[in-house]
Amino acid sequence: MRRPEPGDSRAALYSEPVRFPAYLLSKAGEVIRPAVVELADTDLPPGDVLVRVEWSAVNFKDAMVTRPGNRVARGFPLVPGVELAGTVDESTSPDFTAGQRVLVQGYDLGVARHGGFAAYARVPADWVVPLLDALSCRTAAIIGLAGLTALMSLRRLVQHGMTPEDGPVLVTGASGGVGSAAVALLANAGFDVVASTGKTAEHDYLKSLGAAQVVGRQFVEDDGRTLGPQLWAGVVDCVGGTALAQALRTVRYGGAVAASGLTGGNDLATTVYPFIVRGVALLGIDTVATPIAERRALWTDMAESFPLDRCEDMVNEEIGLEGLTEALDRVLDAAVRGRILVNPGG
Numbered sequence: 001m002r003r004p005e006p007g008d009s010r011a012a013l014y015s016e017p018v019r020f021p022a023y024l025l026s027k028a029g030e031v032i033r034p035a036v037v038e039l040a041d042t043d044l045p046p047g048d049v050l051v052r053v054e055w056s057a058v059n060f061k062d063a064m065v066t067r068p069g070n071r072v073a074r075g076f077p078l079v080p081g082v083e084l085a086g087t088v089d090e091s092t093s094p095d096f097t098a099g100q101r102v103l104v105q106g107y108d109l110g111v112a113r114h115g116g117f118a119a120y121a122r123v124p125a126d127w128v129v130p131l132l133d134a135l136s137c138r139t140a141a142i143i144g145l146a147g148l149t150a151l152m153s154l155r156r157l158v159q160h161g162m163t164p165e166d167g168p169v170l171v172t173g174a175s176g177g178v179g180s181a182a183v184a185l186l187a188n189a190g191f192d193v194v195a196s197t198g199k200t201a202e203h204d205y206l207k208s209l210g211a212a213q214v215v216g217r218q219f220v221e222d223d224g225r226t227l228g229p230q231l232w233a234g235v236v237d238c239v240g241g242t243a244l245a246q247a248l249r250t251v252r253y254g255g256a257v258a259a260s261g262l263t264g265g266n267d268l269a270t271t272v273y274p275f276i277v278r279g280v281a282l283l284g285i286d287t288v289a290t291p292i293a294e295r296r297a298l299w300t301d302m303a304e305s306f307p308l309d310r311c312e313d314m315v316n317e318e319i320g321l322e323g324l325t326e327a328l329d330r331v332l333d334a335a336v337r338g339r340i341l342v343n344p345g346g
Contacts, residue, residue, distance in 0.1 A: 017040035017041050017042045018040065018041045018120065019038050019039070019040050020038070020039060020040075020041075020118060020119035020120050020345075021036060021037070021038060021039075021118065021119055021321055021344065021345070022036070022037055022038070022039045022079050022114070022117065022118030022119070022321070022344070023035075023036055023079060023080065023081075023117035023118065023321045023324050023344075024036075024037045024039070024077050024078070024079055025065065025066060025073070025076060025077060025078045025079075025080060026076055026077045027076035027077075030068045030069065031068060032066055032067070032068055032076070034066060034324070034325050036321045036322055039079075039114075039118060039120075041120060041122070043114075044114055044120065044121065044122040045113045045114060045122060046122070047122035047123045047124050047125075048091060048092050048093040048096075048123070048124055048125035049088055049090070049091045049092075049093060049096050049102070049122065049123055049124070049125050049128050050088070050089045050090040050091070050120060050121075050122045051084065051086045051087065051088060051089060051102060051104065051120065051121050051122070051123065051128075052086050052087050052088075052089045052119065052120055053084045053085070053086040053116055053118060053119055053120060053121055053344050053345070054085060054086040054087065054137040054138070054141075054343075054345070055084070055085045055086070055137050055138050055140075055141035055341055055342065055343060056081045056083060056084045056085070056115075056116035056117055056141065056341075056342040056344060057083060057116075057141050057142070057144045057145075057146075057177075057339050057340060057341050057342060058324070058327050058328060058331055058336075058339075058340040058342060059082050059083065059144075059145055059146070059177070059331075060261075060263060060331055060332075061082050061110070061111070062080045062081060062082060062110060062117075062328060062331070063328040063329070063331040063332045064332075065078065065080050065110070065111060066080070066325075066328050067332075072111055073111055073112075074108075074111055074112040075112060078110075078111075078114065078115075079110070079114035079115050079116075079117050079118045079121075080110045080111075080115050080116075080117050081109070081110040081115035081116025081117035081118070081121075081342070081344075082105065082106065082109055082110040082111065082115055082116065082145065083103070083104065083105040083106070083109070083110075083115075083116055083141070083144050083145045084103070084104050084105075084109070084115065084116030084121055084141075085101070085102070085103045085104075085131070085137040085138070085140040085141045085144075086101070086102065086121075086137055087099055087100065087101055087102070087137070088100045088102055089120070091125070093125035095125055095128075096125060096128060096130070100130060101130070101131040101135075101136075101137055101140075102128050102129060102130055102131060103128075103129040103130075103131055103137075103140050103299065104116070104121065104123050104127050104128055104129070105129070105144070105145050105148065105287065105295070106127075106145070106287055106288040106289065106290060106295075107127050107288065107289065109121075109123065109127065116342070116344070117321060117324060117342060117344060118321075118344055119344045119345045126292050127292065129292075129295055129296050129299050130296070131299070132299075132300065132302075132303050134303035134308070135299075135302065135303055135308075138341070139308060139311050140299075141339075141341055142311045142312070142314055142315060142339055142341065143181065143302060143306055143311065144177070144339065145177075145287055146176075146177035146178045146180070146181045146339060147181040147185070147302065147306055148287050148290075148295070148298060148299070148302075149178045149181070149238075149260050149285060149287050150178055150181035150182035150184075150185050150236065151181075151185060151298055151301075151302065151305055151306070152258075152260075152285050152287060152290075152298065153182060153236045153258035153260060153283075153285050154182070154185050154186060154189065154236070154258075154305075155298075156256075156258050156283045156285065157169075157234045157236070157256055157258050157283070160234075160256040160281055160283065161254070162233055162234040162255070162256065164189070164190040164191045164192065166233035166234070166252075166255075167192065167232070167233040167252065168191075168192045168193070168194045168212070168213075168231070168232055168233060169186055169191045169192065169193055169194065169232060169233055169234045169235065169236065170194045170196060170219065170231070170232045170234075170235045170236070170247060170250075171183050171186065171193060171194070171195050171196065171211075171235075171236045171238070172196045172219075172235065172236070172237045172238055172239045172243040172244070172247060172261075173196070173197070173237075173238035173239040173243070173261060173263060173264070174195035174196055174197045174202075174206055174211065174214070174238075175195075175197040175199050175202040175205065175206060175337045175338070176238055176261075176263070176334070176336070176337075176338075177314075177336075177338060177339050178236075178238040178260060178261060179195070179197070179236075179238045180206075180209060180314050180337070180338045180339070181306075181314070182236040182238065183195050183206055183209045183210055183211050184209045184210055184306070184307050184310050184314070185305065185306060185307070186210070186236070187209065187210020187211065187212075187307075188210065188305070188306070188307040189305075192212050193210060193211045193212055193213075194211070194212065194213045194214075194215060194219075194232070195209075195211035195213070195214045195215070196214075196215050196216065196217060196219045196243070197214065197216070197217065198216060198217035199337070200216075202214075202337055205313070205337060205338075208310075208313060209310055209313065209314070210307075210310075217243070218246075219246065219250075220246055220249075220250050222246070226249070226271055226273050227249050227273055227274065227277065227278070228246070228249045228250040229250060230250065230251070230252040230253060230278070231250045231251075231252070232247070232250060232251050232252060232255060233251075233252055233255050234251070234255050234256050234257070234258070235247040235251060235255075235256075235257040235258070236257075236258050236260075237257055237258065237259045237260070237261060238260055238261035238263070239261050239262075239263055239264035240259065240261050240262040240263065240264045240265055240266060240268070241262070241264030241265030241266070241267060241268070242264060242265070242269075243264050244257065244259055244264070244268055244270075245268060245269050245270045248270050248274045248280060248282065249270070249273075249274055251274065251278065251280045252278070253278045253279060253280075254278070254279045254280075255278075255280055255281075256280065256281040256282070256283055257280065257281070257282050257283065258283045258285050259282060259283065259284055259285060260284075260285035260286075260287075263334055313338075314338040314339050315338060315339055315341060316336055316337050316338045316339055316340050317340055317341070318340075318341045318342075318343060319340060319341070319342055319343070320342070320343055320344070320346055321342070321344055324342065327340050
């Protein structure tokens, strides 16, 4: 569907806008309505790079923008989808050329401007990450924001001083997208991974990703004490809420918790004791506003850091745009294992 360069004799054949399917949210009062519609490239916002989207994936934030009263979406109508992988169709930036495989994640994508749940997206050049030859668009979408969040969590814990010799590392919400990626990454880096999940049916799945042990959502007995037993050298918390509070009170002296999630709630009921008695550090992980230079560097390292042979194991299902409404509901209900890939062209 790429159009010819200006002056090409075939230009007259392409006088009409390129049309493509999109999952569009519209708002009437407090009601948000989804629909699969046809858009044109002229409906897309301004930007330097037009990307033909080959794959996107469903994230918790995508589900949040569909809910009335949410404070995530900053305008309607909106094509959600906070990440995408595909090929450059057109570019006014010298940094990108037609046919190049790229990835776009975070920033305002899918919350303030049309995102990845469409066959085309137009974005600023300084949001775009070029993909290495080792990463196909599909593999990049499987790893996605979940894998980037997990890799940033691991990096922050290692920078804090955590090593495989220090003891087990807990991953909360381990069967979700970020949790699955964290289990695979940590195991691949030589850490002893303890995966926490409330889904007993996913124990074998988590062990296949490299978990040495799988425990329940309530991974420590709440005996009412301010501090619990010192169990973990570090924690990758993808849940927030009670899970994060319990993780903080059970980290070993000098350990750290990398927190990135809120599926378990955005409140944190804790005390200062983990910090002032055990020297525990709480490390916040953000992948929305990550500077593009850091984001590109992380993706350059991803092919070596991530166990690519386990990517397909993380795929829960593949859907087209018509399956998004049901999939987004399941994500909000925490009823999804791993990643749901979206093929917006079919």
